[in-house]
Amino acid sequence: MFNQVWLSQLKKHRAIAVIRAPKMVLGEQMALAVASGGMRLIEITWNGDRAPELISQLRAQLPDCLIGTGTLFNVQQLQEAIACGAQFLFSPHTDPAMIQAAVAKNIPIIPGALTPTEIITAWHYGASCVKVFPVQSLGGTNYIKSLQAPLGHIPLIPTGGVTLKNAKDFLQVGAVAVGLSGELFPPESVLQENWTSITQQAKTLIRRLQ
Secondary structure (H helix, E strand, C coil): CCHHHHHHHHHHHCEEEEECCCCHHHHHHHHHHHHHCCCCEEEEECCCCCHHHHHHHHHHHCCCCEEEEECCCCHHHHHHHHHCCCCCEECCCCCHHHHHHHHHCCCCEECEECCHHHHHHHHHCCCCCEEECCHHHHCCHHHHHHHHHHHCCCCEEECCCCCCCCHHHHHHCCCCCEEECCCCCCHHHHHCCCHHHHHHHHHHHHHHHC
8 A cells, every 4th residue: 555545545534543542452442442433544653552562453453444653753663663564654753764764665654744845845755645743833724725825736634733623624725634632532531441432522523524
């Protein structure tokens, strides 16, 4: 699977659940909860508990989902993520060496960028799409909209400020998909292990994106 297949999945599902789990067992339940709610794109952050093991386990448990990882900071982490089965790769920054390493393995990589220069640089080096992070700091949907005239050919995934209420707004102004973390996984729901509530959050998001 590489760019065209990845982009088709993004355009089909439109939202990525970002899981940053303090304990692996919680990460597993968080993933199962949003998958039960209909989400098919799940990112396990690399700095979560036993992330490589969790990614490998979820690949087996959720064959209908794409399981990727994020918060990758260097080529070594990226290579380890690929080795454990991550199907897509996010980083909070733009590192040409990381992009080139992912491209060489035919794994979609989505580096983080904020300014037009950073976004174009990431695309130039071969990014599958670009994560605009943290999008809320530069105006949220208005910022994504303002980028469309010069950069409309670059698929953008805003994160950092996307909510259940504004997720569709980002898509309507040109984002190819959105990433959500805390909005899908309220800390109190995770603490209480209220997985039914999290499944409902996922269902609500999907309904609003239709």
